[in-house]
Amino acid sequence: MKPSLIVHGGAWDIPDEAVVACHSGCRRALEAGWSLLSDGGTALDAVEAAIVVLEDEPVFDAGFGSHLNLDGRVECDAIVMNGATLRAGAVAALQRVQNPIRLARAVLERCPHMMLVAEGAERFARDHGIALCDPADLVSDAEREAWRVCSQDKHATAHHRGHEQGTVGAVAIDAHGKLFAATSTGGTCCKLPGRVGDSPLIGCGCYADSTAGGVSCTGYGEAIMKIVMAKTATDLLRTCHATFCVSDSSRDSSGPPSHSCAADTAMHVAREAVHLLGKRTQATGGLILLDCEGNPGFAFNTPRMAYGYVAGDGSFVTRV
Numbered sequence: 001m002k003p004s005l006i007v008h009g010g011a012w013d014i015p016d017e018a019v020v021a022c023h024s025g026c027r028r029a030l031e032a033g034w035s036l037l038s039d040g041g042t043a044l045d046a047v048e049a050a051i052v053v054l055e056d057e058p059v060f061d062a063g064f065g066s067h068l069n070l071d072g073r074v075e076c077d078a079i080v081m082n083g084a085t086l087r088a089g090a091v092a093a094l095q096r097v098q099n100p101i102r103l104a105r106a107v108l109e110r111c112p113h114m115m116l117v118a119e120g121a122e123r124f125a126r127d128h129g130i131a132l133c134d135p136a137d138l139v140s141d142a143e144r145e146a147w148r149v150c151s152q153d154k155h156a157t158a159h160h161r162g163h164e165q166g167t168v169g170a171v172a173i174d175a176h177g178k179l180f181a182a183t184s185t186g187g188t189c190c191k192l193p194g195r196v197g198d199s200p201l202i203g204c205g206c207y208a209d210s211t212a213g214g215v216s217c218t219g220y221g222e223a224i225m226k227i228v229m230a231k232t233a234t235d236l237l238r239t240c241h242a243t244f245c246v247s248d249s250s251r252d253s254s255g256p257p258s259h260s261c262a263a264d265t266a267m268h269v270a271r272e273a274v275h276l277l278g279k280r281t282q283a284t285g286g287l288i289l290l291d292c293e294g295n296p297g298f299a300f301n302t303p304r305m306a307y308g309y310v311a312g313d314g315s316f317v318t319r320v
C-alpha cells in the first residue's frame with residue numbers, strides 16, 4: 001500500500017507574523033515522518049517523529065512553548081492510537097516531560113492501562129527510561145510574558161500574540177496498511193491547573209480505526225468533547241464511504257473511479273464534522289484525517305489552521 005501522512009499545528013486566529021513558522025514547522029514534521037514512511041518505516045514511528053518536531057517548535061501549543069496554566073506552568077497532554085487494535089496510549093497533566101508523545105507511545109506499547117496522568121504518568125516515564133525535565137525547560141519567553149500580562153490584567157487572546165490554540169496532530173498509514181493517529185497539546189492558556197481537554201481523550205481529540213480512518217482534532221476542547229469529534233468523524237467516514245463510494249461503484253462501473261469518490265468523501269466528512277461542532281456547540285476548531293485508503297481530509301471554522309500533507313506525487317503541501 002502507498003503510505004500517507006497528514007499533520008496539523010492547530011486551528012486558531014494565526015497572526016500573520018506566525019505564518020512562516022507554522023509553514024516551516026508543518027513541512028519539517030512532514031519531512032521527519034515521510035523520510036521514515038517512504039523508507040518502509042512504520043506509521044507509529046512516523047506520527048511520533050512528526051509530532052516531536054511540532055512539540056519542539058514553540059509556535060505551536062505542545063511541548064516546549066505550550067500555553068501556561070493559571071499557576072504559570074506548562075501542563076501537557078498527548079495520545080497516540082493504533083487503528084488495527086483500537087488500543088491507545090494517552091497521558092495528561094504532564095509538567096516534566098519534554099516530548100509528551102514519546103510517553104504516550106510508551107503507554108501504548110508498555111502499559112497495561114491506556115491513560116496515565118500527572119505524577120503517575122511521570123513516574124511511569126522515569127521507570128521506562130524517559131528522562132524528566134525541569135518544568136521551566138518547557139516555558140518559552142513569549143508564553144511567560146503572555147502569562148505575566150494575563151495575570152496582571154485578565155486572560156485575553158491579545159496577550160498571546162493574537163492566538164489561543166495551536167495543538168498539534170498527525171495521522172499516518174504505512175506500506176503495510178497500518179494506521180496510527182496522534183495528538184499533543186499544552187491545552188488552553190490560563191487553564192485551571194489539572195484541566196484536561198479533548199486532545200488526549202480517545203474519540204475526542206484523536207481516533208483511529210483501520211476499517212474507516214484516523215483523525216486528529218484541534219479547537220475548544222470542552223466543545224470537542226461534547227460531540228466526541230474524532231470518533232464522530234471516523235464513523236462518518238465509514239458511513240459516507242459505504243453510501244457514496246462502494247454502492248456507487250457497484251451500481252455503475254462506468255462512473256468515476258472509487259478513488260476520487262473516496263477522496264471527495266474524506267474532504268466532505270472533515271467539513272461535516274466541523275460543521276457539527278459549530279452547529280451543536282457554537283465553538284470553533286478543526287481536524288485532519290486520513291481515510292483507510294490514505295485520502296486526506298481537513299477542515300476548520302477558525303480564521304486559519306496550520307496543516308500539511310504528502311500529495312499523491314510525493315510532494316509536500318503545507319497551508320496556513
Ligand code: ASP
Pocket residue numbers: 010011061164165166167185186187188196197198199205217218219220221222224
Ligand atoms: N483542543 C485543545 C484543548 O482544548 C486545544 C487546541 O486544540 O488548541 O486542550
